[in-house]
Amino acid sequence: MTSDILSCALRELRRKKLRSLAVAFSYLITVAVMLLTANLLLFSRYAENEVLAATGTHFVTYLPNCGDITTLSEQEVAELARGIIPAKCQELCKNCTGCNKKAIDILNEGFMINTNTTRLVTLELVDRIRRLATVADASGYLLFRFRDPQSGRLFAVGGFDPKSTAVATTCCSHSDLIAGAFLGSDSSGQVMLEQGYAANLGLKPGDQVVIASESFAVAGIINPGVRPGRADVYMLFADAERVMNRRIRNPLFQEANIILIEAASSKLHEQAMQDVKGLVQSDALVSYGCYVPASQALGLNEKTIWLFLALVGGAAALFAAKTQISSVIERRRQLAVLKAVGWKNSVVIAQVFAEALLLAVSGCIAGALFAWGALQVLPVTSLLGISADVPLILNWQLLLAIVVFAVSSGSFAGLLPALMVVRQNPAEVLRRIQ
Secondary structure, eight states, X not given: OHHHHHHHHHHHHXXXXXXHHHHHHHHHHHHHHHHHHHHHHHHHHHHHHHHHHTTTOEEEEEOBOSSTTTTSOHHHHHHHHTTOOOHHHHHHOSXXXXXXXXXXXXXXXXXXXXXXXXXXXXXXXXXXHHTSTTEEEEEEEEEEEXXXXXXXXXXXXXXXXXXXXXXXXXXXXXXXXEEEOOOOTTOTTEEXXXXXXXXXXXXXXXXXXXXXXXXXXXXXXXXXXXXXXXOSEEEEHHXXXXXXXXXXXXXXXXXXXXXXXEESOSTTHHHHHHHHHHHHTOOOEEOOTTHHHHHHHTTHHHHHHHHHHHHHHHHHHHHHHHHHHHHHHHTHHHXXXXXXXXXXXXXXXXXXXXXXXXXXXXHHHHHHHHHHHHHHHSOHHHHHTOOOSOOOOOOHHHHHHHHHHHHHHHXXXXXXXXXXXXXXXXXXXXXXXX
């Protein structure tokens, strides 16, 4: 019986070739437009989210000095200068390693960020932060205020790892370079100078600067903007350790005073800050507020995409239903005769339903093949002016959507005329037509 129904359906579709082609072509155009639009919009949204997800996702954390030295007595300050840690400091400093590593010139020099003096933390803590699921990267950073013994001038030196992603967003990056060369992993003995600092001293690439009695070659001039890890002089982490050790009571060992952090995305930025606070046990964070609107903007296009596709698909289903109804009206005498000679309502419904479903499925398959070919041939990324590492191909989710659309729209288009057929009285239809 099923083969007979399909044979009759195919014969009827061949008999009305133009109508059948029009319905199938409407499905072809609809599916092709839906797939191309979905892929292009999803591709555009992916590229957009790549930018928004990395907007404002960087921050730094540190341990501020526990009241600095203002809460200590004169005797405790004198002992601290000799490396003796006061009892109150030992109780408060859970992650701190630097109470016995204070600057020799404690009034003018020391580990700091902006105008705040800081404590030291271990690089092992930095590694634990890096392993957090909400964090993309973390890096230890040394920022120390020096006093030039000749001029009395104060300046800040930052020691960083040039391979770290977190350094590029919170400290300095290649895009900040004004002149000369950016420091690499093999740039030991070289420094970069902040643009304003270099201008004030009349320094340029190739000149020499002396820091803690050691001479460094100026490799480049940078303008890092308002990044929280801003310094006057930038050098490799190992070089910074060496020169800072000359100005503190005890040497550094796998320590930093600032942790530079890049969150996994703007959506996870708030949670990343909470996770970091829990590990560091400090509320001292320097961040940017732009991650908030960025996280809210992520995914806004998704509703628009699916609304557009629903409207296009609905229009195609209505067109197919209208065409099938017109076909049934034209064939009402033929269908009435079939019922009069004994065809059951279920067989007539199956006949009309099979015709609509065949048109929907064939049109959807043709549309999917057309869209796939267009995505392979057309230079879409060049036309959109978007660069993102995502392939423009039909994925399994979209292919599943095609099948669901074909079956549901075919069912809808065939159900309405099929119900009209079974409700007709064969004798009444034949009498009216005669």
